[in-house]
Amino acid sequence: MYVYINGQFAKKEEVMISPFDHGFLYGLGVFETFRIYNGHPFLLDDHLERLNAGMKTLNIDAAFSREEVLKILKELLAKNRYKHAYIRLNVSAGNGEIGLQTESYTEPNVIVFPKPLSPPVEMAEKMAVLLDIKRNTPEGGERLKSHHYLNNVLAKREIGNAPDMEGVFLTQEGFLSEGIVSNIFWYKDGILFTPAIETGILNGITRRFVIALAREAGLTVREGFYKQEEAEAADEIFLTNSIQEIVPVTSFSGTDYPGKEGRIVKALYKHYEAHRETLWSRIQLGGIVND
Structure with a gap:
């Protein structure tokens, strides 16, 4: 290579x-x-x-x-x-x-x-589990995609190497933040929820793109401070990552979810799939920018 x-x-x-x-x-x-x-x-x-x-x-x-x-x-x-x-x-x-x-x-x-990498075929599902280790706070004003990865490494050691599992951090205050290598979304009552960047998460590129996709499709998107119980009550949960794309969740905290059969995740993935060989920026989606 x-x-x-x-x-x-x-x-x-x-x-x-x-x-x-x-x-x-x-x-x-x-x-x-x-x-x-x-x-x-x-x-x-x-x-x-x-x-x-x-x-x-x-x-x-x-x-x-x-x-x-x-x-x-x-x-x-x-x-x-x-x-x-x-x-x-x-x-x-x-x-x-x-x-x-x-x-x-x-x-x-x-x-x-x-x-x-092989050409993508379909969405890969994962189980999501809450981590005991808490998400550390950013070193500066916001989290960079930097070489400081000890918090993530310790979290990965906690859950092991199972490829179909992702650990989800809580902040020290008990709010949902993000996965070890992903951002988290959930859908409930017509609204797509995701933790706000003020929780100290990395503002993922795929996170921003999916927010833009959802709004372009007419969905209401809310970013905020949420407890785990709010995600557990969701109709659908999924993760986002620039390499793994959109990853439907099949279980979280002992509750089962529809995974790749979920209506919202299937619709979003269809739009994602249609754009991945052409787009240079989320800005090309009707001018919608989420910062």
Whole structure:
């Protein structure tokens, strides 16, 4: 497998970074994961928008355009002979002296990792379980998709490696927040609910896109602070993730749900499926933006 690193393409076994990289020493790095569908990087503009904002927060003096990243992706896909792929675009602060740095990082390490994926066939269902470990609070004003993943790793250890299970965090105050690698939604009485970003969750790209899809379809969407009992009373529950797409939930806290047979999740997935080989941004959905 070939990866991209700092302007070059190399076999994965040959890729190296310095131990003086502040992404390694202090966790100063951000990343985006997204899918390539038949050569198209779905919602790439939205991912780059979030990546560029995260780099600004970390004082990394860099920004990526669609054209720049597309050039990398096209060559990377060609070298690996992939048409459908998982992509991780990773930016770490770059090399520095040992010690905390206040000046801007001007030479970040940029690595793009691909993995082959099969063309999607249908939604994959999961069971959702409440985690004992609580969601930590963001390191700054809002949660970045950053290298700080210990809370997620500890949560994953709690539930194990079962591929059909996702753990759901509560905040320290007892409000629903998000999954280990997903955002959570539920439908009840004509309304689609999801925790607000003020709970400290990652404002997922697929989360934003699904909110836009739902509103475009005429659904009422409410973001707020909710207790687990409110989700448990739902007609349908599903998770969202840029790689796994829309994931229907079959059980949560001992209650069964219709999973992929749910009316709302089937309708949303149909719209999602229709757009994934063409859209660059959620903004293209009738101009609806959810920030």
